[in-house]
Amino acid sequence: QxxxxxxxxxxxxxxxxxxxxxxxxxxxxxxxxxxxxxxxxxxxxxxxxxxxxxxxxxxxxxxxxxxxxxxxxxxxxxxxxxxxxxxxxxxxxxIVDNLEIGINLTVEKDPGKLYNMILTFLRKATGAEAGTLYLMSEDREKIYFVCSQNSLFDTRMIEKKEVPFNKESLVGFVCHTGDVLNIPDAYAIPENSPYHFNKEIDKKMNYKTESIITVPMKTNSGDIVGAVQLLNKKKSPDAEAEPFSKFDELVLKSLSTLAAVSVENNRLLIETETLLNNMIISSVKAIEQRDPATKGHSLRVSALLVALLKKIAESKKFIDFKLDQQTLKSAETAALLHDFGKVGVREKILMKEERFYPDQLEALKWRLKYITASVKDKNRKQEIQDIRNFTDILYDLNRPAPYSEEQKSLILRVQDLTYNIDGIKVPVLTDLEKSYLAIRAGTLNDEERKDMEKHVLYSFELLNSIDWPFDLKNVPGIAASHHEKLDGSGYPHHRDSSSLGVVERAMGIVDIYDALTAKDRPYKKAMPPEIALKIIQSEVDKGKLDKDVFEIFLKEKDSIDKEVQKKLKDKKFN
Ligand SMILES: [Fe+2]
Ligand SMILES: [Fe+2]
Structure with missing residues (x-):
């Protein structure tokens, strides 16, 4: 007015x-x-x-x-x-500028970028030509020089290091006392003052510090997390340096609290993320401890998926597919945990190496011997000979490999025979044994396979019961889709091409690829990659797996393998 x-x-x-x-x-x-x-x-x-x-x-x-x-x-x-x-x-x-930077500070995850942003922010607020950010160690016993800016030269020339934490340096003094030191002329600090200006960096960089202000970075609770030092306030790049004003002190004090809170939040965020990652890796290791046969499978699938998704994004074959941090992190986490539900599958089934469990095979062998020794009926001589032959090749039949024609016809001849021995009805094979002999691929009969397939549902239920951070909210859904097929023939939800996205399609392919080529599955030796790729190709031809995703996988295979190898050497996985 x-x-x-x-x-x-x-x-x-x-x-x-x-x-x-x-x-x-x-x-x-x-x-x-x-x-x-x-x-x-x-x-x-x-x-x-x-x-x-x-x-x-x-x-x-x-x-x-x-x-x-x-x-x-x-x-x-x-x-x-x-x-x-x-x-x-x-x-x-x-104020608007500060608010904007303030908001950016609170969302910046990369510590290096955050420190640079804070310095830019504080220099801009005061017109300082140069500045340095110092942070205290978590135990608050050391000070580190973490970031430096100078509009006159490249500050990367100044190496980052630990700064002695005593009251003699300006930063040490500020971190100890929590006071602001606003000094109009760095070279005019009296000899008897408790703190001193270190002229070495000026000398080394051929720079002249004049006005210098050092402000503690205090959180709202008063905890000092570091300090900011700004040099040479100037109205314009060519102007003379002038002292920092009282107003600058006020501005810096309040803004450095914002910076301190950002630094603390960033530290907490990284700690929380590291904790979450460690928990995930430990969970994966726990599943693999229980089923050592699949050791390393989840880590490999996750590394394969990340590498493949990057190639898919580069290829630009899927126009709508954008590989942002959130998608990548969700895919990686989902892949690490996709088989987590195996904790709910009986160990006996997880570990089954052959068609029969060893004790069942022994029992069968003794029954067959009992039958051949007991049945004297001459009319059944041929049958008994068949049973003898069958007994002889029992260990061969037990191995999870396809039968020869001869073996098939022998099984057909003996499987439904029954004898009456001493008034007791003795079948050559029980229904359970018949179901084991009927196994065509792998080592599980229908019922066991259904139990095994439930691991996907368990994965979904377990993961869905976790309150995921917003950017990982898709993890349960992605993890639960790794056995789904484009034609709807997969499990557990019979999803199809209408709802399976690029990440799910890629996951389906790398999961099979690793399962086939892994050296440590109990029921088979490692399969050469060329054969595994042929098997996947046949699934692609049947319309079960994605053609374009597989094409990219094939084309970029060498480069994907390299990235996977590099990632698996990372110590956080070992
Ligand atoms: Fe699985
Ligand atoms: Fe898997």
């Missing part, structure tokens, strides 16, 4: 008409530009527009004198209004 007139300020105005409608008519519009041309049409495009409205009288006495409510408002008054408003504007911009 100036001279009874209300001043409205706008930065860029796009719709002058709607603004003027809001105001009481009449009003004066001041356009902020060099010559204050009120009639200029450039008003709409101008950076600053001032609108003064008033309630009663308005009279223009001369070119630059206005009478408002009986008060004379001359060009000098207008100048005052303008300079006040301009200051207001600058402050407003500073």
């Amino acid at each position: 100036i001279n009874s007139a209300k001043v409205h300020t706008y930065s860029t105005v796009h719709d002058l008409e709607s603004i003027t409608k809001e105001l009481k008519d009449p009003f004066i519009l001041f356009v902020y530009n060099e010559d204050l041309d009120m009639n200029s049409n450039s008003a709409v495009n101008s950076d600053f527009i001032f609108i003064i409205d008033y309630e009663t009288e308005f009279e223009q006495i001369s070119n630059n004198i206005f009478k408002i409510d009986g008060e004379r408002l001359n060009s000098f008054s207008i100048g005052t209004i303008l300079s006040l408003t301009e200051m207001n504007m600058k402050l407003h911009h500073r």
Whole structure:
């Protein structure tokens, strides 16, 4: 409120008409530009527009004198209004800038970027030519030099290191006492002062520090997490350095709290992420301890998936597929945990190496021997010979390999025979044994396979019971899709091409690839990659697996393998 007139300020105005409608008519519009041309049409495009409205009288006495409510408002008054408003504007911009950077600080995850952002932010707020960020170790016993900026030279030349934590250095003093040190001339610090300026860096960098301000970075609870040191406040790059003002001190004090909170949040975030990652790796190791046969499978699938997804994104074959951090992290986590549900599958089934369990095979062998020794019926001589032959090849039949034609017909001949021995009905094979002999692939009969397939449902249920952070909310869904097929023939939810995304399609392929080529599956030796790829190709041909994803996998196989090998050597997995 100036001279009874209300001043409205706008930065860029796009719709002058709607603004003027809001105001009481009449009003004066001041356009902020060099010559204050009120009639200029450039008003709409101008950076600053001032609108003064008033309630009663308005009279223009001369070119630059206005009478408002009986008060004379001359060009000098207008100048005052303008300079006040301009200051207001600058402050407003500073607040908006700070808010923006403040918001960016709170979302920055990369510590290096965060430290640079903080320094830029604080230098911009005060006009400092250079600055350095120091952080205290978690035990608050050491100070580290973590980031430095100087608009005159590349600060990477200054090596990062531990700074002695004593009160003699400016930073040490500030971190110890929590006070701000605002020194107009670094070279004029009295000899008897408790702290000293280290001239070595100036000498080394051929730089002249003049004004220097060191501010502790304190969290809201007063915990000092580090300090910021800013050098040489300048109005413009060529101007002389001037001391930091009281106002700078105030600004730095409040902004460094924001910075301290960001640093602490960043530290907590990284700790939490590391903790989560470690928990995931430990869970994976726990499953693999129980089923050592699949040792390393989850880690390999996860590394394969990440590498393949990167290639898919590069190929631009799937227009809608974007590989952002969130997608990559979700895919990686889901792949690590996809078989986690195996904790719910009976160990006996997980570990089954052949068609029969060893004790069952022994029992069968003894029964067959009992039958051949007991049955004397001459009419059944041929049958008994078949049973003898069958007994002889029992260990061969037990191995999880396809039968020969001869073996098949022998099984057919003996499987339904029954004998009456001493009034007791003795079958050659029980229904359970028949189901084992009927196994065509792998080592599990139908019922056992259904039990085994439940691991996907268990994975989903276990993972779905976790409150995942927002960016990992898709983990249960992705993990549960690794046995789904594009034609709907997969399990557990019979999803099909209409709902299986790129990540799920890629996961389906790498899971099979690793299961086939792994050296440590109990029921078979490692399969050469070429054969595994042929098997996957046949699934692609049947419309079960994605053709384009597989094509990229084939084409980029060498480079994917290399990335996987590199990743598996990472110590966090070992
Ligand atoms: Fe699985
Ligand atoms: Fe798997």
